[in-house]
Structure formats: C-alpha cells, structure tokens
Amino acid sequence: MKVAAFSLSSCSGCLVEFLNMEEKILEVLKIAEISAMPIARSIIDEGPYDIVFVEGSPTTEEQVRELIEWRNKTKILVAMGSCATLGGVQTMIEDTTFKEAIKRQYGGDIPVISVPPRPLDHYVEVDYKLHGCPFELSELLELLKCIVNNKKFEEKEYDVCSECILREVNCLLERGLPCMGPVTRGGCNARCPAMGAVCTGCRGEYPHGNVSSHIRKLKELGYSDDEIHKFYNKYGRRMIK
Amino acid sequence: MIEIPLITRVEGHGHLSIKIEDGSVDVNFGIHEGPRYFEAILVGRKWYEVPEIACRICGICTVIHAMCAAQAVENAANFQDELLETYRNLMIYSSHIQSHVLHLYFLAWPDFVRKDSVISAYPEYGGIIKKAFKMKGIVNELTEIFGARKTHPATVVPGRFTKDITIRELEYYVKKMKEILPLLKETAELFSQIEYPDIRVDGVHLALTDDRTVPLYHGDLKIFGGERFSPVDYKNYIQEKVVPPNTTKRSYYNGKPIMVGALPRLNINHRYLREEAKEFFSSPSENIMHNNLAQAVECYHYGLVAIETAEELIAKRREYISRKVDFKFRNSEGIAAVEAPRGVLIHHYILNGDEVKYTNIITPTAINFEHIERAVYSRVVDLINQDEETIKFEAEKVIRAYDPCISCSAHVVKITKN
Numbered sequence: 001m002k003v004a005a006f007s008l009s010s011c012s013g014c015l016v017e018f019l020n021m022e023e024k025i026l027e028v029l030k031i032a033e034i035s036a037m038p039i040a041r042s043i044i045d046e047g048p049y050d051i052v053f054v055e056g057s058p059t060t061e062e063q064v065r066e067l068i069e070w071r072n073k074t075k076i077l078v079a080m081g082s083c084a085t086l087g088g089v090q091t092m093i094e095d096t097t098f099k100e101a102i103k104r105q106y107g108g109d110i111p112v113i114s115v116p117p118r119p120l121d122h123y124v125e126v127d128y129k130l131h132g133c134p135f136e137l138s139e140l141l142e143l144l145k146c147i148v149n150n151k152k153f154e155e156k157e158y159d160v161c162s163e164c165i166l167r168e169v170n171c172l173l174e175r176g177l178p179c180m181g182p183v184t185r186g187g188c189n190a191r192c193p194a195m196g197a198v199c200t201g202c203r204g205e206y207p208h209g210n211v212s213s214h215i216r217k218l219k220e221l222g223y224s225d226d227e228i229h230k231f232y233n234k235y236g237r238r239m240i241k
Numbered sequence: 242m243i244e245i246p247l248i249t250r251v252e253g254h255g256h257l258s259i260k261i262e263d264g265s266v267d268v269n270f271g272i273h274e275g276p277r278y279f280e281a282i283l284v285g286r287k288w289y290e291v292p293e294i295a296c297r298i299c300g301i302c303t304v305i306h307a308m309c310a311a312q313a314v315e316n317a318a319n320f321q322d323e324l325l326e327t328y329r330n331l332m333i334y335s336s337h338i339q340s341h342v343l344h345l346y347f348l349a350w351p352d353f354v355r356k357d358s359v360i361s362a363y364p365e366y367g368g369i370i371k372k373a374f375k376m377k378g379i380v381n382e383l384t385e386i387f388g389a390r391k392t393h394p395a396t397v398v399p400g401r402f403t404k405d406i407t408i409r410e411l412e413y414y415v416k417k418m419k420e421i422l423p424l425l426k427e428t429a430e431l432f433s434q435i436e437y438p439d440i441r442v443d444g445v446h447l448a449l450t451d452d453r454t455v456p457l458y459h460g461d462l463k464i465f466g467g468e469r470f471s472p473v474d475y476k477n478y479i480q481e482k483v484v485p486p487n488t489t490k491r492s493y494y495n496g497k498p499i500m501v502g503a504l505p506r507l508n509i510n511h512r513y514l515r516e517e518a519k520e521f522f523s524s525p526s527e528n529i530m531h532n533n534l535a536q537a538v539e540c541y542h543y544g545l546v547a548i549e550t551a552e553e554l555i556a557k558r559r560e561y562i563s564r565k566v567d568f569k570f571r572n573s574e575g576i577a578a579v580e581a582p583r584g585v586l587i588h589h590y591i592l593n594g595d596e597v598k599y600t601n602i603i604t605p606t607a608i609n610f611e612h613i614e615r616a617v618y619s620r621v622v623d624l625i626n627q628d629e630e631t632i633k634f635e636a637e638k639v640i641r642a643y644d645p646c647i648s649c650s651a652h653v654v655k656i657t658k659n
Binding site for chain 2 (some may be wrong): 007008009010011012013014015017019020023025026029034038039040042043044056058059060062063065078084088090092093117132134142192193194195196197200227230234238
C-alpha cells in the first residue's frame with residue numbers, strides 16, 4: 001500500500017501530528033510504504049498512490065492544480081484537519097466585519113487572496129475526513145484500521161456536549177463562557193472543555209445541533225450578534241451567515 | 242542553473258535556485274507558501290482569542306506562538322503573574338525539546354548519515370530512532386498535560402491557564418522528564434560527534450538575555466558582542482525590508498543580516514548554560530552549522546532546567562489555581578519578544594475595548610531569511626567545482642541547519658495604502 005501526505009496552505013500542524021504517532025508509525029510501515037511526505041523525506045515518489053492525506057486548504061491556483069493531480073493519482077483521498085475539512089482559520093479573511101476592521105485600521109485595500117480558502121471537497125471528491133485542528137490521532141489509527149480491514153469509517157454523529165457529560169465535566173456555558181460544544185461534532189473526547197477551555201468549534205458543525213437555542217443561550221449570557229457571528233465562523237464558514 | 246523546486250525536510254514550502262555563471266554565484270531562497278494573512282485575521286478579534294488564533298500560524302512552534310501572544314496581550318494590560326510565568330516555562334521547555342528532537346532527528350540528522358529520511362535510516366539506525374520517538378512522545382505528553390493538546394494548546398489564554406495544575410501533575414512531569422534525561426544527554430553527545438562544515442556569514446547574532454539563565458520567555462534583546470535593548474524598541478533596531486524579486490520581508494541590524502536560533506542563544510548566554518550541558522558546547526561559535534549542535538545541547542540543558550523548576554515548585558507546594566481574569570483596554574499597546582525553538586519571535590498588538598486593532602508579528606524565519614541565503618551562497622562558493630548533486634545536497638543541508646519554519650515566515654500581510 002502506497003501512502004502519501006501532502007500539504008496545502010496550513011500551519012503543517014497536521015503533518016506534525018501525523019509524526020506524533022511516534023512508534024506507531026513503525027507499525028503503520030509494516031502495512032504501508034510512505035512514498036511521498038516532503039516534510040520527512042527527500043525522495044518524492046510521483047505515484048500513483050493508494051492513500052493520499054492532505055492537510056491545508058488551497059489558496060493559490062497552483063495549489064488547486066496540485067490537489068486535482070493528487071486526486072487523480074490516488075484511490076483514497078483523506079482530508080486531514082480543519083483547513084482541509086472546513087477551510088480553516090484562514091477563512092476568517094473573508095469575513096465582512098474583518099474587512100471593515102482592516103479598512104479602519106490601515107485605511108487601505110484589503111489583502112486579496114486569489115483563491116479564497118475552501119475545504120478540499122469544494123474542488124475534488126474526498127473519501128474521508130479527519131476533523132479537528134489538529135485532527136485526532138486516535139481517529140487516524142481507526143481510519144487506517146478500517147481501510148486495511150475493508151470496513152466503513154464513520155464520522156462521529158454526536159456533539160462535544162455528549163462527551164463532556166460522559167466525562168462529567170462542569171458545563172462551561174453554564175459558567176457564562178461561550179462554549180461551542182452543543183453545536184460542534186464530537187470525537188475529541190471533549191479535550192478542551194475537560195481542561196477548562198471552551199470548545200471553539202474546530203471539528204465543524206454537528207449536523208443535529210440546536211443552533212437557534214445555542215444562539216439564544218449566548219445572547220442571554222450577554223454576547224452580541226457580532227461576537228456570536230465570530231464564534232461561529234472561526235475554522236471555516238459554516239453554521240450561520 | 243540548479244533548481245530545488247521544493248526543499249524537503251523543512252516545515253512548509255520553500256524553493257531554492259542557484260545560478261553559477263563564469264565563476265559567479267547567485268542564490269535565491271524563495272517561499273511559495275499560500276497566503277494566510279494572520280496579522281489581518283487577528284484584527285477585530287477578542288483579546289482572549291488571540292493566543293488560540295495566533296498559535297495556528299505554525300504547527301511546530303505552536304506553543305510559543307500562543308505564549309508570546311498571551312504575554313503581549315498581558316503587557317498591554319500591565320498584567321504580570323510570576324507563578325503563571327513559571328508554569329508557562331515548564332510547558333515551553335517540553336515543547337521546545339519536542340521541536341528540537343523533531344528537527345534534529347527527523348529533518349536534519351538523515352543528512353549526516355546520508356539517508357533521504359528517518360524511514361530509510363531505520364533498518365540501520367533503529368536504536369537511535371526509537372530513542373528519538375521516545376523523547377518526542379514523552380515531551381509531547383507533558384505539553385498535553387498543561388495544554389490539553391500538544392499541537393495548538395487550548396488552555397493558554399491571557400492572564401491564566403484555564404486549568405489548575407496540581408502537585409501530582411508536577412511530580413509526573415519530573416518523573417517523565419527524568420526518564421528521558423539520559424536520552425537528552427545522548428542527543429547532545431551524538432550531535433557533538435558530528436563533523437560539521439565551517440560556514441560563516443558576515444552578520445550578527447540576536448537572542449534574549451536576562452543575566453541569569455538562557456531565557457526563552459522574558460528578557461532584553463541582545464546582539465552578540467554588541468548592543469542590548471528592550472523588546473518594546475524592536476522597531477528601532479530590527480529593520481525590515483522587501484528586496485525584489487522576493488516578496489518576503491527580510492530583517493537587518495545596521496544593514497547586516499541577523500541570525501536567531503539556538504546558536505545565537507547559547508553564544509550570548511553561554512555562561513548561564515548548565516555545567517553538564519556546557520561540556521558539549523565549550524565555547525561560542527560563529528559556524529552556522531553548529532546550530533544543530535546548539536539545539537542538541539539545549540535539549541539537555543532545558544531538560545535539566547525543567548526538572549529543577551518543577552522540583553522547586555513541588556518543594557514549595559506551589560500549585561497553580563486557575564482564576565478568571567478580565568481585561569479592558571484603551572488603545573493599549575503590548576509587545577512581547579520570546580525565543581521560539583528557531584529563534585526570536587515578536588508579537589505586537591494594540592487593543593481597544595476588548596478587541597485587537599493592530600497586529601505585527603515578526604517570526605524567526607523571517608528574521609533569518611537573508612542570513613540563510615548568504616550562508617547558502619558561502620557554501621556554494623566553496624563547492625563551485627563540485628557536481629550538481631553535491632551542491633544541491635550541501636545547500637539543503639545549510640538551509641536545514643537553521644530549522645526554518647516557512648509557514649511562519651509567510652504570514653506577512655501586505656496592505657497597499659490608498
């Protein structure tokens with residue numbers, strides 16, 4: 001099995017996380033060959049591949065072409081991390097409130113991104129998504145097991161709140177903090193709320209989340225429409241306009 | 242013309258072209274990272290979101306970006322907390338060692354054993370690589386205890402950690418750090434036995450200094466053998482300019498290229514290195530290839546310092562209790578200079594009310610840019626009669642010595658004034 005891992009506009013954190021498998025990489029190497037991974041290898045095998053992992057979102061024409069090329073060369077394409085699954089933090093550049101702020105501050109034109117950041121599935125078919133910023137290593141290992149055993153890999157169909165409840169974490173929303181847990185896809189085992197930090201929604205929208213009641217709660221807590229808009233639009237534009 | 246379209250085993254996307262004509266050499270180190278405009282993204286966000294967003298500039302220096310952002314916001318609020326800073330240092334030590342181990346073993350070391358990667362080196366050097374995995378695994382785990390995540394820590398906000406840190410957690414930190422201390426020492430040994438080519442650049446070394454330690458989180462900025470200044474005056478000493486055809490900002494001190502990183506840190510603060518670590522780095526060096534060695538020596542030094550710091554907290558039973566803080570700003574300015582694993586990092590914000598109004602971020606790789614190019618030039622001139630493969634191999638090796646972080650350096654926002 002030939003595996004490749006590539007990077008588009010991103011912080012490289014997901015590839016770093018990939019290497020954070022530590023010794024488990026040696027296990028992976030028993031079933032797969034890493035044919036291309038420029039962050040770790042000088043030799044780049046031009047493919048075709050069986051699995052291509054992609055972090056980041058394309059923000060140049062050249063990157064869009066690269067992405068399409070990788071898609072054409074691989075059987076399975078995996079979007080790795082929130083830039084690839086949602087567009088990533090760089091999507092904030094498109095926020096209108098931001099544009100006004102820039103104008104006020106610099107009194108000049110807004111920087112232009114020739115290709116606005118979009119998730120990979122805006123351009124190509126994506127077989128699997130590993131959510132999170134960065135993605136969860138446990139989900140990567142689960143995905144690899146599923147691929148090897150020819151089983152279907154399921155995205156988590158529950159919210160971060162459910163995981164907080166299971167871990168008996170004190171609710172941060174109840175403490176007045178702007179937690180996105182009720183509307184965010186679970187699978188991270190509520191790692192941030194469990195340490196007192198609000199969920200900021202890096203795993204994207206939980207499809208059955210009660211958005212209107214969540215927004216009502218945030219308003220009750222005194223957050224303005226502008227603030228709520230920003231909380232909802234951090235890792236990729238999604239839930240509300 | 243020698244082209245390296247994608248420099249491998251570095252963070253991010255960079256390319257190098259070398260032109261050799263009638264004995265003259267021209268080197269161009271370029272960046273083709275897609276734009277992400279972090280400085281612009283941060284404008285209009287809340288003060289408490291700044292570390293969370295800023296740390297996403299880079300997946301390798303993520304912890305120090307978060308810490309630097311938090312400190313800059315705190316400076317704007319005139320907030321200081323000595324115990325918080327001590328605890329932050331513990332997390333900085335583990336993430337600093339993590340970054341060095343990743344760079345030394347996975348990115349740089351294959352060059353010195355003539356392999357294309359750790360993977361192909363594994364059959365021959367399995368023992369060394371397993372040790373590297375062990376060190377990285379343990380320091381990552383320690384970062385995660387404090388940060389909730391090893392990459393992009395969630396608990397680092399201005400004014401506090403969002404969680405308590407208990408004596409039990411400190412004891413675990415000490416136990417695990419002690420477990421890898423012999424390996425950190427071996428790392429210093431291993432990289433002190435490598436024979437490095439001698440490459441020098443007519444430039445200056447810059448690092449933090451505090452007359453006590455080899456500081457990573459607080460201090461004045463100092464030019465090796467020269468001036469010392471406060472981080473708030475950075476704009477008077479570090480001149481940034483764009484040299485066409487490249488679009489990346491480069492930094493100069495009195496017209497000279499600046500080097501930042503482990504080597505400048507140890508040169509400037511040599512006398513404050515732990516004696517056990519000093520053995521492997523006996524005197525200051527101008528050879529940029531010694532940056533690899535300096536990183537390895539730092540692994541051991543900061544391992545020792547981390548244990549000592551945590552043990553002192555345990556002895557005094559000083560737990561960290563998280564308390565909610567709230568800041569309000571009135572066009573307040575905050576500047577912080579810290580040491581990322583790859584060198585001086587500066588975050589500068591102006592906040593008003595509870596929002597960010599202005600940002601300027603200077604990253605180590607942006608500072609190093611001109612220095613890197615000149616070092617490659619100097620190496621290529623030495624090798625001018627060698628074959629293309631040798632020149633390519635050696636040029637990439639020079640770039641890797643700086644441990645460049647290209648995502649970091651490509652964040653720069655260019656705004657055209659009306």
